[in-house]
Structures are given as structure tokens and as C-alpha cells.
Amino acid sequence: MIPGSFDYHRPTTIVAAVALLTELGEDARPLAGGHSLIPLMKTRLAAPEHLIDLGGIEGLNVIELDGDEIVIGAMxxxxxxxxxxxxxxxLPIVRETALMIADPQIRYKGTIGGNCANGDPGNDMPALMQCLNARYALTGVTGTRDVSARSFYLGAYETALAAGEILTSVRIPIPPAGHGYAYEKLKRKVGDYATAAAAVVITMAAGTCISASIGLTNVSETPLWAAEAGGILTGSxxxxxxxxxxxxAAEAITNPASDMRGPSEYRTKMAGVMLRRALERARTRATA
Known part of the structure; x- marks a missing residue:
């Protein structure tokens, strides 16, 4: 299908982009890579009257070290x-996860900011960001505020973004040297959303797990941080x-829909299978 008509804006600064979003209100949507928004527009599930393209704003495509954190620009x-x-x-798990998103053509245009900000439970980066305890910088007319990825997702396509705000960067604490990591994803074919997926980051010392963090993808209305499951592993x-x-414990917090990827019960069990696989690979990568 063909999207409805809209006005196109290409601001060159964050200030100008936020001003446009604030002025145009609910009739406007920011555009990053477009791989989530444009399909919705083609099916008329989204019909914004204004698109605000963030591609012309300098400084939103950086990857840089800032103390003990890595900062990644939203574009x-x-x-x-x-x-x-x-x-x-x-942070090799970020690369590992990005390689499992869609296909090379989409990866050349799709952005981390769009993947994280959209609120789509099928996107891969949100659960990973929860696993890594990342924070999102949200910029609006009153300035920038930081929101934890673990509290950002409120429901399917519902996030903590306030009206007129744009996710401008992602800030990720660097895991300890020698940490183990893995992202395991079950999908029907190349380019598909996950039937279920799990992100795992662990640290080991003298054969004991001293920290564990787990994120789950596409098995609920939001990405899931499996805090209880991580706590069970810690100290073992x-x-x-x-x-x-x-x-x-991880399976117990899932509530996937029954859809073309399988019934709810199957997808819950596959979340458990992906978690087991991710744990095994993370353990082989971890050094004391």
C-alpha cells in the first residue's frame, strides 16, 4: 500500500527537531531509519501528517568512550x-545482536535509536539494553533527562517518551573485563522478528557466577529484564x-501472544531454550 500524504521536515539541530515536534504535536513523528514507521504508514496503521527526519542532525551517529561507559548516538x-x-x-554483545537484526540492507539504514525508542516488543536492542542496564537520553524543550532502559518500556509501542521528546543517545556501562555474553535468537527465517530471544551477560570468579543479567525479547508486550532469574544464578x-x-523463573514472567510464530506455550518454552543456550555460550566466553 501507499502511505497517506505528509509534510517532510529535515531539521539540522536537535533544538529545531524538538521545536517542530512540540509545535506540530500528535500530527508529527520523528523519522530515524524508517524500518518500523514506514511499514506502519504503508498499512495506514500510522498516518502522521508530518515526518521529522533526524538524518540531517550532526552528532547523533557517534560511538565513543566516556569514562566507564560507552555512548552511542541515536542515529x-x-x-x-x-x-x-x-x-x-x-561490548561485543552489541555487535553480536546487531548481526541478528533483519538483513544487511536494513542494517545499513536501521538505527539503534529507532530500534530502542519505538516500543516494538519484537525489536532486539531493547532487551539487550535492559540486560546491559543502559540509560536513554531523552531530549525535549526543557532539556535532556536520562531514563533507564529497564523502566522505559510501558507497553506495546508505549514508552516513557514525553510529548516532544526525542531519544538522542544510549549510554551503556562497560561490563568487567573477562565477562561472558551471548544473544540467542530463534526466528523462522532471515530477517524475521524473534519467536523468542535471550541476552545474557555474566561474570565469573573461581568457578562461581558473581553477577548475571538476562534480557528477553518478544515474549511479552515489552522487553523483559529477568531480575529474579539473574539473582538465582548469582553465587552459583x-x-x-x-x-x-x-x-x-524467566519463563514465568513471559506472556507471549499466540501468533504465526507459534502458540503462547511454545514461545514461552523457546524463551527458556534460548536462555539455556545463551548461558552456555556466555559461560564458555567468561574468564575468571
Missing amino acids: TTQHALISSPLLAEL ALDVATIDRAVA
Whole structure:
């Protein structure tokens, strides 16, 4: 289908973009890579009268080290995440996850900001950002505020973004050296959303798991941070019985829809399977 008519705006500063969003109100939508919004417009599930293209704003496509954190500009593409030596060294799970998003053509245009800000439970980056305890910089007319990824998602396509705000950057604490990590994703075909997926980051010392964080993708109305499951793993040797308990705790917080990817019960169990696989790979990568 063809989208409805709209006016196109291409501001060159964040201030101008926020001013346009504030002035035009609910009739306007920001445009990043467009891979979430444009399909909705084609099916007329979204019909904004104004599109505000963020592609002309300088400074939104950076990947830089800031103390013990990495800051990623919202317009940074998935391809840039994959190509970044800094992320490969300090946050390799970001590269691993980006490689599982859609296909190369989409990764050249799709952005981390769009993936995180849209509120689509099927997007891969939100659960990873919760796993990594990332914070989002949200910029509006009164300035910029930081919101934790773990409290940003309120429902399907519903987020903590206030009217007129734009997600401008993602700030991620750097995990300890020697951490283990993995993102496991089950999908029907290349380019598809996950049937279920799990992100895992752990640290080990003398054979004991001293920290564990788990994010789950597309098994609820929002991405999920499985805090209880991570707590069960912490302090253990990642033995079979403890992993079984953690998987059960993670499965218990899921509530996936029954859809073309399978019935709800199947998708819940696949979340558990993805978590087991991610834990195993993370353990093999972790060093004391």
C-alpha cells in the first residue's frame, strides 16, 4: 500500500527537531531509519501528517568512550555497531545482536535509536539494553533527562517518551573485563522478528557466577529484564539444578501472544531454550 500524504521536515539541530515536534504535536513523528514507521504508514496503521527526519542532525551517529561507559548516538546504524572496533573490544554483545537484526540492507539504514525508542516488543536492542542496564537520553524543550532502559518500556509501542521528546543517545556501562555474553535468537527465517530471544551477560570468579543479567525479547508486550532469574544464578556454579530454576523463573514472567510464530506455550518454552543456550555460550566466553 501507499502511505497517506505528509509534510517532510529535515531539521539540522536537535533544538529545531524538538521545536517542530512540540509545535506540530500528535500530527508529527520523528523519522530515524524508517524500518518500523514506514511499514506502519504503508498499512495506514500510522498516518502522521508530518515526518521529522533526524538524518540531517550532526552528532547523533557517534560511538565513543566516556569514562566507564560507552555512548552511542541515536542515529548510529546497526552496520556501524557491527563495524565498531570499540564495541568489538568492550561490548561485543552489541555487535553480536546487531548481526541478528533483519538483513544487511536494513542494517545499513536501521538505527539503534529507532530500534530502542519505538516500543516494538519484537525489536532486539531493547532487551539487550535492559540486560546491559543502559540509560536513554531523552531530549525535549526543557532539556535532556536520562531514563533507564529497564523502566522505559510501558507497553506495546508505549514508552516513557514525553510529548516532544526525542531519544538522542544510549549510554551503556562497560561490563568487567573477562565477562561472558551471548544473544540467542530463534526466528523462522532471515530477517524475521524473534519467536523468542535471550541476552545474557555474566561474570565469573573461581568457578562461581558473581553477577548475571538476562534480557528477553518478544515474549511479552515489552522487553523483559529477568531480575529474579539473574539473582538465582548469582553465587552459583551454574550447575544444572540452578540453571533449571533460573530458566523456570524467566519463563514465568513471559506472556507471549499466540501468533504465526507459534502458540503462547511454545514461545514461552523457546524463551527458556534460548536462555539455556545463551548461558552456555556466555559461560564458555567468561574468564575468571
